[in-house]
Amino acid sequence: MPVIDPLKAPHRTGSIYPEPYATMMRGRSSLRLGEAGGLTQYGVNLVILEPGAMSSLRHWHLHEDEFVWVVEGECTLIDDQGETLMRPGDCAAFPAGKPNGHHFLNRTDRVAKFLVVGTKAPQEIATYSDIDLRVELAGGKARFTYKDGTDWTGVR
Amino acid sequence: MPVIDPLKAPHRTGSIYPEPYATMMRGRSSLRLGEAGGLTQYGVNLVILEPGAMSSLRHWHLHEDEFVWVVEGECTLIDDQGETLMRPGDCAAFPAGKPNGHHFLNRTDRVAKFLVVGTKAPQEIATYSDIDLRVELAGGKARFTYKDGTDWTGVR
Numbered sequence: 001m002p003v004i005d006p007l008k009a010p011h012r013t014g015s016i017y018p019e020p021y022a023t024m025m026r027g028r029s030s031l032r033l034g035e036a037g038g039l040t041q042y043g044v045n046l047v048i049l050e051p052g053a054m055s056s057l058r059h060w061h062l063h064e065d066e067f068v069w070v071v072e073g074e075c076t077l078i079d080d081q082g083e084t085l086m087r088p089g090d091c092a093a094f095p096a097g098k099p100n101g102h103h104f105l106n107r108t109d110r111v112a113k114f115l116v117v118g119t120k121a122p123q124e125i126a127t128y129s130d131i132d133l134r135v136e137l138a139g140g141k142a143r144f145t146y147k148d149g150t151d152w153t154g155v156r
Numbered sequence: 157m158p159v160i161d162p163l164k165a166p167h168r169t170g171s172i173y174p175e176p177y178a179t180m181m182r183g184r185s186s187l188r189l190g191e192a193g194g195l196t197q198y199g200v201n202l203v204i205l206e207p208g209a210m211s212s213l214r215h216w217h218l219h220e221d222e223f224v225w226v227v228e229g230e231c232t233l234i235d236d237q238g239e240t241l242m243r244p245g246d247c248a249a250f251p252a253g254k255p256n257g258h259h260f261l262n263r264t265d266r267v268a269k270f271l272v273v274g275t276k277a278p279q280e281i282a283t284y285s286d287i288d289l290r291v292e293l294a295g296g297k298a299r300f301t302y303k304d305g306t307d308w309t310g311v312r
Contacts, residue, residue: 001237002233002235002248002249002250002256002258003233003240003242003247003248004247004248006247033247033249034221034249037223037247037249037250037251038249038251038254039221039223039251040221040251040252041198041220041252041275042197042198042221042273042275044223044225044249044273064197065190065195065196065197067189067193067198067200067273069200069225069271071245077158077159079158081157084159089227090159091159091160091162091189091200092159092160092193093158093160093189093190093192093193093194093195094158094193095194095195095196096196096197098194102158115225115271117198117200117223117273119197119198
């Protein structure tokens, strides 16, 4: 059955980030809609931001295109150009390899939701714009490093 | 600027289908949002169906994952299992290679809109479930054939 029952989609909470960053993701969760529907070439997640939550650390992807469509509430996009308030029906695209770090904040007092699509590249590097951190993703494993490529062992 | 202005997105009308099928797509158009945002790995289109319009001939993709999210109005999904009425926030996934032909009809008296995401595979074959037609897509070119692989020259 191609129609996806959101109640049966995997609901992910928490974060793969090392601390102290994982804790900063409190109030963010996502429904893995594409996974629930059997898609493998890209992910489609419905991200749910409680009041005060953020979608991720500000980051950009080397190999994966990203697309966001706001579904409910209001999200503030933060990127290299500044801040943009986005409402339902507003959308944004972040082409692979463009080093424009971005994330979304819910600064309102009600829940905000957006769809995010991201290619599932065999290998990926995400770089976190505001801190000395990046992550290499391959084969379902994540290796966090400093921006000089050495293993991350804590905030320095 | 990552935020996409829908007024600046390419607005496609018409169809690449040969007649008599192209005419059947009247009332369908799409905004190429992903293209407007510089994405190359998958397409993201906002499909607009006027009352009575259909999204496409009923079809399935060999190599490309497809995902649909209803944004406005009501769409009737037709697939091998029958009919499913879909409303804003409902979504469906069609994994590459699964031969479940599908399309969406607007049987209401007001406009319906849905987002559709589709991988941009280097080569693709789409097969039309209800008629003797398929299409091979590569390098920006489309070759329509009968299901036996010979060139399509008209309804037979």
